[in-house]
Amino acid sequence: MESRRNLHKRNNRNNIILVLVGLVAVLALIFGVVAHNKRVQGEARARKFATTHFNPNVTIYGVKVGNLTVAKATKKINEKANNTASLVDNKVVLSRNAAKTTISSAEVAKYFKKQHTESPNNKTYTYESASLNEAKSKLTALDQASVEFKVNGKTYDLKAKDLVNKVEYQDGKFNFKDDKKLANKLEQIDRENTTIKKSYKFTVPSGSSVKGKTITVKNESYGWGVYVKKAREAVKEAFANGTKQLDGGNYLYGLGYSTYPHGYQESNHGIGQNYVVVSLKKQELWVVRHGQVAVHLTDVVTGTMTGDKSDQTPKGVWYIHYKESPSVLRGYNDDGSKYASKVQYWMPFTLSGCGLHDASWRTDWSKTAYLKGGSHGCVNIKPGEVKKVWDNVIKNEPVIVY
Incomplete structure (x- = not known):
């Protein structure tokens, strides 16, 4: 034991x-x-932290904002994130414009609410810029845009990828930064089609017949051209909106008193069937209406041929600016003195002051009067004959002086 x-x-x-x-x-x-x-205590601190800080793996607009407050995240995004999309040489490029606010604290706060959890977690949250994505989509579509520009019976296929070097998209709008190629193309189209300052063959009347001899005439103020500045904006807008065709006739210009185009799509070399013809050599005038001689005067007097050349009636194709009755013609004589001549009918066709009018003061109506004693450049018409000219002449119709 x-x-x-x-x-x-x-x-x-x-x-x-x-x-x-x-x-x-x-x-x-x-x-x-x-x-x-x-x-x-740690969980409490984490929950408290989560009430003011982003989760660890949060990216907004390509910028990591994990564990940051809304204020710090806003600051970082505005300092780092791309906020501009551009189409440069057919490629969409993203960049940052320091002068532009990328995101507001209120927007960042919305993203904070979306990712907020009671306690932090390691889940990945990624938020992209809707405006930047829209810009990329719009610019990609713009690069593929094309427009058919139709003018003078011709069709020109204009493609954005060939004519626009740089364009930005922001705030819902395109901002074309470099469209010089487009301007150059439209200038080429203008050169190929404009009728201003162009010479051509034209058949002038003889006697009572509209078909006389054929001469070479040159458009001066008469004619039309492509208004490049206006057409340029229209094409860019078409690229942006997806418009497939443009009528070039809506983007033309003219010279002289009226800057509207003259003679576009008219027959007879753009002259049409209503016009005035003045022969300096014959001292005759014709008014053609609907392709027929309506008025033929054999005794008009044009500008003085000797002395100051500014008194000569200018050759070329012009047009009637307007009609005024009665009127007072004012100017200077060769000696420098002023004149003020009352006329009953006034039909100007040049900006320098040449036009058709009655001349009650004139006594010499001979065929040679214009050589030394003609007008200051106007076409003088006898008072008894001017009314039928007035009645048949139309505003904006061509005046051919040869």
Whole structure:
């Protein structure tokens, strides 16, 4: 049998073990409580952090804003993010315009609400710029745009990728930065088609017949050309809107008193069937209406041929600016003195002041009067004959002087 002494030792040892086990249990409990409290406190801090900071893996407009506040995220995005899309040499390029605000704090706050969780997590959140994506889409479509520009019976296929070097898209609008190629193309179209300052063969009347001899005439103020500036804007707008065809006839110009085009799509070399013809050599005038001679005068007097050349009636094709009755013609004589001549009918056709009118003061109506004693450049008509000219002449119709 175990001695009393050994039994006592074993009991003491067991008691020590029990004490140690109890102590360990108590310490474990204490450490567990401490750890739990720390975890609870950590979770509380994390939840509090999450109320003001983005989750770790958040990207807005290509900029990482993880663990940042709305204010700091806004600042970083505005400093780093691309905010401009451009089409440069047929490629969409993104860049940053420092003068432009990329995003507001209110917008960043909306993204914050979208990604917000009670506690931070490692999920990835990516938010792209809707306006930048729209710009990329619009610019890509623009690069493929083409327009048929129709003028003078011809069709020109204008393609954006060939004619636009640089264009931006922002705030819902295209901003063409470099369209010089488009301007050059339209200038080429103008040169190929304009009738201003162009010479051509034309048959003038003879006697009572509209078909006389054929001469070479040159358009001066009469005619039309492509209004490049206006057409340029129209083509760019068509590229932007997806318009497929443009009527070039809507983008023309003219010279002289009226800057509207004259003779576009008219027959007879653009002259049409209504016009006035003045022969300097014969000192005759014809008014043609509907392709027939309506008025033929054999005794008009044109500008003086000798002396100051500014008194000569200018050759070329012009047009009637307007009609005024009665009127007072004002100007300067060759000696510098002023004149003011009253006329009953006034039909100007040059900006320098030449026109058709009655001349009640004139006594010399001979065929040679114009050589030394003609007008200051106008076509003088006898008072008794001018009314039929007035009645048949139309505003904007061509006046051919040869």
